[in-house]
Amino acid sequence: MGRKLAAAAAAVAVLALAACGGTTEPADDATAAADGGGATSSGDLVVVGFSQVGAESGWRAANTKSIQDTLTADNGFDLKFSDAQQKQENQIQAIRSYIAQDVDVIAFSPVVESGWDAVLEEAKAAGIPVVLTDRAVDSQDESLYVSFIGSDFVLEGQMAGEWVVENLGSEPLKVVELQGTTGSAPAIDRKEGFEAAIAGNDNIEIIASQTGNFTRTEGKAVMEGFLQANPEIDLVFAHNDDMGLGAIEAIEAAGLVPGVDIKIVTIDAVHDGMQALADGKINYIVECNPLLGPDLADIIDKVMAGESVEKRIVVEDLAFDQEAAIEALPTREY
Ligand code: GZL
Secondary structure: OOHHHHHHHHHHOOOOOOOOOOOOOOOOHHHHHHHOOOOOOOOOOEEEEEEEOOOOOHHHHHHHHHHHHHOOOOOOEEEEEEEOOOOHHHHHHHHHHHHHOOOOEEEEOOOOOOOOHHHHHHHHHOOOOEEEEOOOOOOOOHHHOOEEEEEOHHHHHHHHHHHHHHHHOOOOEEEEEEEOOOOOHHHHHHHHHHHHHHOOOOOEEEEEEEEOOOOHHHHHHHHHHHHHHOOOOOEEEEOOHHHHHHHHHHHHHOOOOEOOOEEEEEEEOOHHHHHHHHOOOOOEEEEOOOOOHHHHHHHHHHHHOOOOOOOEEEEOOOEEOHHHHHHHHHHOOO
16 A cells, blocks of 8 residues: 555544653654664655744744654654744645645644644645644644644643642732733633633632733733733733743843742743742743654654554643752753
8 A cells, every 4th residue: 555545544544542641752763763663664764744833932942853853864754844933824835835745744733723724625635644743723624634642731721720729829819821822722722721720719810911922022021011001910820931931031120029029830841941940930830741753753653554543642741849840850851
């Protein structure tokens, strides 16, 4: 069975597999090469077109490194990689380019949830299976992609909110929220989860909420605005570490002490965030594991071999307070 036919057959079948959980270890090149991981029966490389969101945050850098370190020629892959600079039109253009190149598989992290059906229909018509990584799409037609692998963003927001309720909910608490990219799955879902977790506590009030687009620079600018407009802020809930780190800069510039005068809760657990947590400038971080390269390679191998893959593979996330961050920092992979 040709590569395309095998891949198409796999694309319509679904097999319940144990969800991939925990921190994924980068594939061992030697093992993968010995197993022919990624190579098709003819021994040639599997050509993968990957459209990445951008390079907006520490999380994205770690995610890109995991994918590029895993989808190597030694592991049986020919990776064509593009950076969309957080623009959907760039991702659609990249996907169309991969279709024109007739790659074996297309994988991407959709910068926003909506607006993908047309280009995914084109990939389907070309017989090219699509794997979603990290972020999801809101398409009603699940035949447009073979599998999604990423975190449960609603749960991440819920975990952040539950910590706030348990540790700060006994007193009135004015919260400002730094949202991720407007229209993106993590921004929509983390907000939903956080709001659900605090809904039963009348002390906690979100007094302002605005996108900082997942970047440190924009997070700082929005936090400066929050500080000017709101004389009393008790907590910042930032949808990622990078915006939280920007908020720290704004809080310190205002002569206040981050983590003390204004508490901060973020999501990702990248190195700079964990260091700020260890230093007491952030108070709690919910992890979002970026090391998706090995799981992506595994999905692609299965698709190319004509095996079925699970439609949705959820990556487990941990959470850290200051003590846990101090303990974990020396051995963190990102
Ligand atoms: C989450 C990922 C988000 C991170 C941000 O899986 O899509 O995008 O939380 C990144 O740091 O920019």
